Amino acid sequence: MESNKPTVQTIDLGEITAEVIQKDIKNIHLSVYPPSGRVKIAAPFRMDMETIRIFAISKLSWIKRQQAKLRNQEREAPREYISSESHYFLGKRYLLKVVERDSKPSVAIKHDNLILQVKPDTNAEQRQILLQEWYRAQLKALVPHYIAKWEKIMGVQVSEFGIKKMKTKWGTCNTAAKRIWINLELAKKPLECLEYIVVHEMVHLLERSHNARFIAYMNQFLPQWRNLKEELNRLPVSHLDWGY
Numbered sequence: 001m002e003s004n005k006p007t008v009q010t011i012d013l014g015e016i017t018a019e020v021i022q023k024d025i026k027n028i029h030l031s032v033y034p035p036s037g038r039v040k041i042a043a044p045f046r047m048d049m050e051t052i053r054i055f056a057i058s059k060l061s062w063i064k065r066q067q068a069k070l071r072n073q074e075r076e077a078p079r080e081y082i083s084s085e086s087h088y089f090l091g092k093r094y095l096l097k098v099v100e101r102d103s104k105p106s107v108a109i110k111h112d113n114l115i116l117q118v119k120p121d122t123n124a125e126q127r128q129i130l131l132q133e134w135y136r137a138q139l140k141a142l143v144p145h146y147i148a149k150w151e152k153i154m155g156v157q158v159s160e161f162g163i164k165k166m167k168t169k170w171g172t173c174n175t176a177a178k179r180i181w182i183n184l185e186l187a188k189k190p191l192e193c194l195e196y197i198v199v200h201e202m203v204h205l206l207e208r209s210h211n212a213r214f215i216a217y218m219n220q221f222l223p224q225w226r227n228l229k230e231e232l233n234r235l236p237v238s239h240l241d242w243g244y
Contacts, residue, residue, distance in 0.1 A: 004045075011053050013039075016063060018056055020049070027209055028052065030059055033168040037067030069233065081127035087114050089138070091190030098127070107134035132165075135187035139163045142191070143182055146198040153221060156205040170232065171197040173204035189232060196228035 006023035018039040029042040043052050056063075079085060085096045094114040106117045107130065118127055140163060147158050159178040166172070166183045173180045180201040186194045199222050207214040218225045 013056055032066035037070045081124045088188040105130050136163045139187050146195050150199055150202050171201040173201040175204055175208050193228055193232045196225055
């Protein structure tokens with residue numbers, strides 16, 4: 001009896017090494033991940049390694065273009081969470097103003113300032129956590145509106161959603177549980193980019209794969225999705241200790 005447990009191997013494509021995961025899927029999928037352009041191929045069990053290698057070689061030009069884009073993408077400088085530092089919310093730049101006060105910590109926007117009220121002696125890591133939790137709360141307030149809007153349009157239902165930090169994806173969808181996850185970093189991006197990711201993940205409830213049917217749904221529901229994808233990919237990405 002054959003095992004359905006995924007297997008992991010690597011293939012050498014000259015100067016590029018690709019990770020190959022064979023699992024119980026119907027079609028082959030190729031992905032290039034930030035920040036350095038790590039290449040990952042998901043392939044069906046039935047596909048032999050030579051066929052996978054030929055497929056990867058046929059996509060080498062595309063892989064190299066994606067890697068170049070990722071490596072050239074602007075990155076935010078490391079944050080120290082001190083006054084006069086730039087921070088973003090919904091695509092707009094704000095200057096951080098740290099106010100030390102012996103009362104309950106809070107985050108608020110006032111004009112072009114992001115006011116971070118903290119207790120004295122709060123360190124940078126604690127300030128970061130406070131701001132991230134504020135971002136999380138903002139997304140939790142915004143996302144249900146888009147889910148409700150697109151449930152009616154698509155005729156699908158999302159059972160639950162969550163917000164979490166993700167290094168390689170803007171969102172994910174568990175089609176069996178009808179659960180979507182949204183990247184915390186989207187709190188920094190324009191609202192239209194957030195909506196695009198919500199739509200993208202909800203379309204997976206109609207089509208699991210990124211195939212022609214999936215693209216047709218995206219074209220139907222959000223004709224400008226390619227422009228939004230490009231905008232999202234052009235915006236500065238957060239400075240993270242990327243590691244695999």
